Amino acid sequence: xxxLAFNGSxxxxxxxxxxLDNAVNGAxxxxxxxxxxxxxxxxxxxxxxxxSCKRLDRERPIVCVVQDDLQPVLQKVRxxxxxxxxxxxxxxxxxxxxxxxxxxLCFPYLNYADYANSHFPRRIPIGLIYTMNIPVEMMKTxxxxxxxxxxxxxxxxxxxxxxxxxxxxxxxxxDYSKYEANAPGEEKQAYQEAHFGNDCxxxxxxxxxxxxxxxxxx
Ligand SMILES: Cc1cc2nc3c(=O)[nH]c(=O)nc-3n(C[C@H](O)[C@H](O)[C@H](O)COP(=O)(O)O)c2cc1C
Numbered sequence: 031x032x033x034l035a036f037n038g039s040x041x042x043x044x045x046x047x048x049x050l051d052n053a054v055n056g057a058x059x060x061x062x063x064x065x066x067x068x069x070x071x072x073x074x075x076x077x078x079x080x081x082s083c084k085r086l087d088r089e090r091p092i093v094c095v096v097q098d099d100l101q102p103v104l105q106k107v108r109x110x111x112x113x114x115x116x117x118x119x120x121x122x123x124x125x126x127x128x129x130x131x132x133x134x135l136c137f138p139y140l141n142y143a144d145y146a147n148s149h150f151p152r153r154i155p156i157g158l159i160y161t162m163n164i165p166v167e168m169m170k171t172x173x174x175x176x177x178x179x180x181x182x183x184x185x186x187x188x189x190x191x192x193x194x195x196x197x198x199x200x201x202x203x204x205d206y207s208k209y210e211a212n213a214p215g216e217e218k219q220a221y222q223e224a225h226f227g228n229d230c231x232x233x234x235x236x237x238x239x240x241x242x243x244x245x246x247x248x
Contacts, residue, residue, distance in 0.1 A: 031062040033063070035057075036066075037069060038069050038117030039161075040125070041118075046161045047116070048226075048230060050233070055237065056234035056240075057240050059238070062240065069131060080096070091151055092138045093138060107135065113135075114157040115131070119161070135188075146187075150188050150189055152190075153189065154189050155192070156185045156186070157195075158182060159194075159236070165221075166196075166199075191245060191246065203215070
């Protein structure tokens with residue numbers, strides 16, 4: 031079982047990286063070979079709309095032709111068994127680097143002539159991890175179920191079942207007395223002490239399920 035894991039946070043030791051580490055460890059402890067990429071350490075763009083992947087004379091299975099740091103990684107996707115993507119929520123969506131990855135990952139496999147019939151040759155599971163500042167209760171009010179749900183649908187259409195997990199009300203600063211914040215540091219700290227351990231356990235379980243083939247719901 032080969033898994034590619036992507037950290038879409040610029041903070042390499044933040045909430046997202048911690049959640050992803052738990053998922054990766056869960057997968058590795060169950061025999062998976064996991065390769066981890068920190069997207070903010072790589073130089074690449076989103077889709078440039080060249081439509082090379084939509085040419086009728088293209089080589090199959092098609093991989094995005096744009097030559098940058100993402101190219102060799104997208105080549106690997108052809109041979110893997112699962113994908114893990116972790117991202118903070120920025121302005122109600124994934125981070126820019128994660129969006130760019132998703133564009134480049136999904137668009138070549140999107141079948142313009144038959145949307146329901148992906149060009150990706152197999153069905154593989156996807157684990158999608160979000161971390162965010164807002165509490166659970168606010169997600170629906172702000173429409174996150176729609177926007178994040180759209181990403182899940184996009185990944186599911188091209189690849190296969192996508193399990194989404196979240197960590198809410200995350201801690202952004204070590205010292206809240208020095209920065210603007212929507213809640214006092216003590217409140218955040220108390221919430222995180224009560225919840226983040228469980229969020230990380232959910233992430234570990236996601237990795238375990240992936241590695242043991244229990245995430246195959248098509
Ligand atoms: C530019 C920026 C935009 C953000 N936008 C949102 C947002 O729209 N909703 C939200 O809940 N949190 C938002 N956040 C908070 C982060 O999603 C949250 O703190 C996350 O857990 C950070 O992950 P990290 O520790 O891996 O960096 C934003 C943070 C930044 C820096």
